[in-house]
Amino acid sequence: MKLDLNEIALYAGKRYTYTLQEEPLGRLSEELESDTPVSGTLTFSNTGSAICVRGRFETELSAVCSRCLENYRLAINDEIDEILPLNGVPSDSELYLDDAENPIFRDNIFDLTELLRQCILVQAPAWGVCRKDCKGLCPVCGADLNKTECSCDKTEHLNPAFAKLSELIEDKTE
Numbered sequence: 166m167k168l169d170l171n172e173i174a175l176y177a178g179k180r181y182t183y184t185l186q187e188e189p190l191g192r193l194s195e196e197l198e199s200d201t202p203v204s205g206t207l208t209f210s211n212t213g214s215a216i217c218v219r220g221r222f223e224t225e226l227s228a229v230c231s232r233c234l235e236n237y238r239l240a241i242n243d244e245i246d247e248i249l250p251l252n253g254v255p256s257d258s259e260l261y262l263d264d265a266e267n268p269i270f271r272d273n274i275f276d277l278t279e280l281l282r283q284c285i286l287v288q289a290p291a292w293g294v295c296r297k298d299c300k301g302l303c304p305v306c307g308a309d310l311n312k313t314e315c316s317c318d319k320t321e322h323l324n325p326a327f328a329k330l331s332e333l334i335e336d337k338t339e
C-alpha cells in the first residue's frame with residue numbers, strides 16, 4: 166500500500182491517524198513468509214521539517230526453524246518510529262528510506278508495504294527456532310530428533326567441518 170502524504174506535507178502541525186489493515190506481504194526471505202494480515206495504528210504528524218510516523222503493528226509469519234527445518238509460527242509485534250524528512254533533508258534512519266530501488270518515501274508518497282517489510286525483517290530473529298529446546302536434526306542420519314531418537318554417535322559429528330578435520334588428522338596419524 167502506498168499512501169499519498171501530500172496533504173499532510175503541506176501544513177506544519179497537521180496530524181493524521183491511519184488504521185493499518187494490510188494484506189499479507191508474501192515471501193520475505195528464504196525462511197520467512199508473511200501469510201497473515203498486518204494490523205495496527207499509525208499516526209503521521211508534520212513537524213515542519215519532517216513527517217513523524219509513530220505507532221505499532223502486529224502480524225504473524227510462517228518461519229522455518231534453523232535447527233529442525235520445520236515450519237513454525239512467529240509472532241511479530243513492533244513499534245514504528247520513523248522520521249520522513251521533507252524537502253530532501255537526509256535521514257539518519259537505519260531503514261533504507263532513500264534506497265533507489267525501494268524508496269520508502271519519495272515525492273510525498275509513502276510506501277507503507279516497504280516500511281513494514283523492512284521492520285519485520287529487522288525484528289525477526291536471524292536464527293529463529295521453533296521452540297527453545299528444539300533438538301534439531303541428527304548430523305549423521307538427518308533424523309528429526311524432536312520426533313525420533315537414533316543410535317548414531319553424534320559426538321564426532323557436531324559440525325560437518327570439524328568432522329572433516331578429524332578425518333584429516335586420522336589420515337596423518339596412520
Ligand SMILES: [Zn+2]
Nearest residue numbers: 230233295299
Ligand atoms: Zn525446530
Ligand SMILES: [Zn+2]
Nearest residue numbers: 303306315317
Ligand atoms: Zn542419526
